[in-house]
Amino acid sequence: MKQQTWLKWIAVASSVGMLCILLGGALVTKTDSGLGCGRNWPDCNGSLIPKEITAEVLIEFSHRAVTAFVSIFIVLLAVACWRKLGHIREVKFLSAVSVIFLFTQALIGAAQVKWGQGDFILALHFGISLISFASVLLLTLIVFEVDRKFDADHVKVTKKLRRQTIAVTLYSYIAIYTGALVRHTESSLACLDWPVCHFERGWNLLPANQYEWIQMGHRFAVLILIIWIFSIAIHVIRHERQQKALLYTWVGAACLVGAQMITGMLVVLTRLQLFVALGHSLFISMLFGLLCYSVMLVSRSTEVTKPETVASLEKNVYLEESEASSFNK
Structure with a gap:
């Protein structure tokens, strides 16, 4: 209703x-x-x-x-x-x-x-x-009723994907915390270059003080988050694309984490330009909300053994609907 x-x-x-x-x-x-x-x-x-x-x-x-x-x-x-x-x-x-x-x-x-x-x-x-x-x-x-529009109540996932979804969402919270720590410890410009802290140091990549450790620790945490989300998104595109709720969620997550990375880079290169910094906060907020939605999706889902099983089940549903439609005609 x-x-x-x-x-x-x-x-x-x-x-x-x-x-x-x-x-x-x-x-x-x-x-x-x-x-x-x-x-x-x-x-x-x-x-x-x-x-x-x-x-x-x-x-x-x-x-x-x-x-x-x-x-x-x-x-x-x-x-x-x-x-x-x-x-x-x-x-x-x-x-x-x-x-x-x-x-x-x-x-x-x-x-x-x-x-x-x-x-x-x-x-x-x-x-x-x-x-x-x-x-x-x-x-x-x-x-x-977004879940009904994308048939989210009938999502089928593997145990691995369910665990990965929950784990990456929890980890994203840790990565976000490190970003907040960067702001509150005034470490935002401890490193003036990107992706390394200071280009003039050459191959000496180790941070030199507490503030650089906080800044580079946040960058490393975000790097892991980006790789993790992109790997899940690629998996979903390859094996779960028939399930629109999963597909849209993880493609959206990949786009948001990419935007978050770009604005994070620009925060440093523009020396804390205000609108860039607010955009950075906006993207990470939307990303966390989307990841929490993905947790809700997998918590409602039916567990299957392999990704191929999911595809075959979706195909069977499609065939059943086609047969029912032909019978009604």
């Missing part, structure tokens, strides 16, 4: 809004505006509405306002999905996660303003927001 229009609007507003929260948080970090409202929270410099507006105050206060506004939509979405779509296996879990992690990231942000936090704790802030975004995105896809 098609979902009510109002629920779809709330779902879209929540997903777009959560993405704005992610990018707003990245903007706060990249412009060093975290203390734009001083050590005050939830007020800003001692008043509910800031009296003196600077660039830092505007960025920090806008981020807080957007978070508060979007939180209303996310809570409404979670409650509505729980009540109307609670019979779907993932809905109650995703509804709870979206709200819990939304408020958790808000509390971490508040704690940073009030008392300050270590770089390694702050790096988790983006990751926690990312989990909330992924949960909201999956709820939105369920509301729009």
Whole structure:
């Protein structure tokens, strides 16, 4: 049954809004505006509405306002999905996660303003927001019945592909954390060249200090992620292309991780150009959301022994449908 229009609007507003929260948080970090409202929270410099507006105050206060506004939509979405779509296996879990992690990231942000936090704790802030975004995105896809449109309930995968999907999604979170750590430790320009840290060092590729280790560690983590996602995407294109849900998901993941790599390179070469840096955050957020959708796909799937078996099963379904169509005629 098609979902009510109002629920779809709330779902879209929540997903777009959560993405704005992610990018707003990245903007706060990249412009060093975290203390734009001083050590005050939830007020800003001692008043509910800031009296003196600077660039830092505007960025920090806008981020807080957007978070508060979007939180209303996310809570409404979670409650509505729980009540109307609670019979779907993932809905109650995703509804709870979206709200819990939304408020958790808000509390971490508040704690940073009030008392300050270590770089390694702050790096988790983006990751926690990312989990909330992924949960909201999956709820939105369920509301729009995307799984039915691509026949996602009948996906058939091998045990290896299922394990690879879950593993690469978990690993992507680690790679994202290293990227957040780069930002919060101010290691973004510790290496001024790409792909090596400094060309003038020749074959001496070892990092020289803590900041270079963090920067190059992130690049190495992303390199592994790129190779891993591309290898899965090639496998799906070769053996699972009859299953459109899998095909579109992994081709999309390969495109997003490629875009993430390119923008990461440009962040260094353009010396932290703001829109390039925000694009980098956007692509990695979308990639993680898509990988979480792939986990939902394989969790619903039927397990088969070999990729060829999947192809043959799809062929049998096609033949059965053709025979039924001919019989009806």
